[in-house]
Amino acid sequence: MPFNRNVYERAVYKEPAPIRDHENPFEAMVKRFDVAAQILELDPGFYEYLTTPSRIHITAIPVTLDDGRMKVFEGIRVIHNEILGPSKGGIRYAPDVTVDEVKALAAWMTWKCAVIGVPFGGAKGGVICNPREMSPGELERLTRRYTANLLDVFGPDRDIPAPDMNTNDQIMAWILDTYSMHARRTANAVVTGKPLILGGSPGRREATGRGVMTVTLSAMERLGLRPSECTVAVQGFGNVGSIGAQLLAEQGCRIVAVSDVTGGYYNANGLDLQAMMDYAAQNNRLLEGYPNADPISNDELLTLDVDVLVPAAKEDQITQSNAPDIKAKIVAEGANGPTTPAADAILRENGSLVIPDILANAGGVTVSYFEWVQNRQGYYWSLDRVNRRLDRMMRAAFDNVYDAAAQYDVTLRIGAYVLAIDKVASALRIRGIYA
Numbered sequence: 001m002p003f004n005r006n007v008y009e010r011a012v013y014k015e016p017a018p019i020r021d022h023e024n025p026f027e028a029m030v031k032r033f034d035v036a037a038q039i040l041e042l043d044p045g046f047y048e049y050l051t052t053p054s055r056i057h058i059t060a061i062p063v064t065l066d067d068g069r070m071k072v073f074e075g076i077r078v079i080h081n082e083i084l085g086p087s088k089g090g091i092r093y094a095p096d097v098t099v100d101e102v103k104a105l106a107a108w109m110t111w112k113c114a115v116i117g118v119p120f121g122g123a124k125g126g127v128i129c130n131p132r133e134m135s136p137g138e139l140e141r142l143t144r145r146y147t148a149n150l151l152d153v154f155g156p157d158r159d160i161p162a163p164d165m166n167t168n169d170q171i172m173a174w175i176l177d178t179y180s181m182h183a184r185r186t187a188n189a190v191v192t193g194k195p196l197i198l199g200g201s202p203g204r205r206e207a208t209g210r211g212v213m214t215v216t217l218s219a220m221e222r223l224g225l226r227p228s229e230c231t232v233a234v235q236g237f238g239n240v241g242s243i244g245a246q247l248l249a250e251q252g253c254r255i256v257a258v259s260d261v262t263g264g265y266y267n268a269n270g271l272d273l274q275a276m277m278d279y280a281a282q283n284n285r286l287l288e289g290y291p292n293a294d295p296i297s298n299d300e301l302l303t304l305d306v307d308v309l310v311p312a313a314k315e316d317q318i319t320q321s322n323a324p325d326i327k328a329k330i331v332a333e334g335a336n337g338p339t340t341p342a343a344d345a346i347l348r349e350n351g352s353l354v355i356p357d358i359l360a361n362a363g364g365v366t367v368s369y370f371e372w373v374q375n376r377q378g379y380y381w382s383l384d385r386v387n388r389r390l391d392r393m394m395r396a397a398f399d400n401v402y403d404a405a406a407q408y409d410v411t412l413r414i415g416a417y418v419l420a421i422d423k424v425a426s427a428l429r430i431r432g433i434y435a
């Protein structure tokens with residue numbers, strides 16, 4: 001069908017969206033989608049298809065607590081789409097997860113897989129709970145019941161979960177076991193990010209941080225910066241932030257600040273990341289009280305005079321209130337959705353190069369794909385092979401996004417959306433609509 005701007009504009013622009021500091025994450029995704037859709041002159045039907053999640057599962061999860069009481073938790077799994085392959089995406093456990101957040105995260109998985117070039121669709125899961133207040137036994141029962149409730153959704157060829165915020169390889173092992181008990185065979189390709197001994201991949205745990213490091217180096221090259229001359233601030237000291245920081249330090253960067261939920265830690269001479277990781281490991285995974293750094297606030301960390309800022313905590317951290325004060329030349333989004341659309345415009349105006357989440361943190365799902373391939377081959381790769389392939393894919397994706405952004409004179413984020421949407425829309429066009 002030829003493109004008809006009138007029809008299209010009606011489909012896209014329902015009403016002007018207000019600019020707020022804290023976005024509904026799904027709306028924030030759609031706002032970027034809109035810009036890319038205009039560039040691609042996307043057919044209105046395709047627009048509607050690609051902005052609508054294919055399925056949303058909400059399920060009640062009754063759990064017997066350690067004190068004998070029964071509590072019902074809410075579990076969510078959103079399948080955004082499966083056009084390029086089985087759906088893929090992590091599961092997060094947090095007290096404030098919402099369906100809209102999971103919808104956005106599922107859509108970002110679709111675009112992430114398309115940008116990096118792995119043959120998966122996008123999904124995401126969430127359970128509304130506070131894992132810090134739950135015992136290992138309670139977490140196991142919660143995970144097993146969530147899995148049992150979604151048995152018909154998950155599967156190595158259907159939908160493949162992975163870790164995300166507050167979930168880890170142990171939780172993946174419980175999902176694998178529950179699914180396998182029902183399948184009457186060990187189906188280790190049903191999850192990724194699992195322990196090595198159950199078919200996990202070498203390098204998967206470090207993959208997201210490694211990918212952040214690789215694309216940051218690519219961006220430095222484009223800007224003519226040398227790693228040894230760059231200072232870095234990292235927001236978040238979980239799996240992505242701590243490993244990303246360590247790998248950038250190995251490349252010669254000086255990591256002057258990191259933060260976690262207990263606050264920011266600053267040392268102008270560079271932080272000793274191994275000491276901080278050891279300290280956190282001994283201290284309930286928290287940096288509180290770490291001695292060799294000055295305390296700073298979250299906003300101070302984000303607006304430090306550094307060359308590189310890595311937001312690796314959560315959504316909505318860089319907003320129109322703090323974006324005008326951000327000085328970093330490169331912002332590498334380790335987290336999903338850390339920058340609001342209003343802040344995007346400010347950062348661009350001020351000359352910061354933002355490496356968007358769907359590119360910067362794609363290392364995790366890339367090695368998830370390698371893990372899934374290894375499970376299905378029954379043949380396991382060396383760490384060196386995993387890392388080489390990951391680096392190659394991250395660099396190639398960065399170059400593709402950089403070139404697309406230059407071609408359309410847009411941000412890297414919009415460049416990445418253009419590439420991703422174009423790829424998924426092309427696949428949809430060839431598959432056609434089953435009716």
Ligand code: GLU
Binds near residue numbers: 088160336364
């Ligand atoms: N949760 C990670 C992400 O947001 C990894 C997903 C996966 O490996 O499937 O990209």
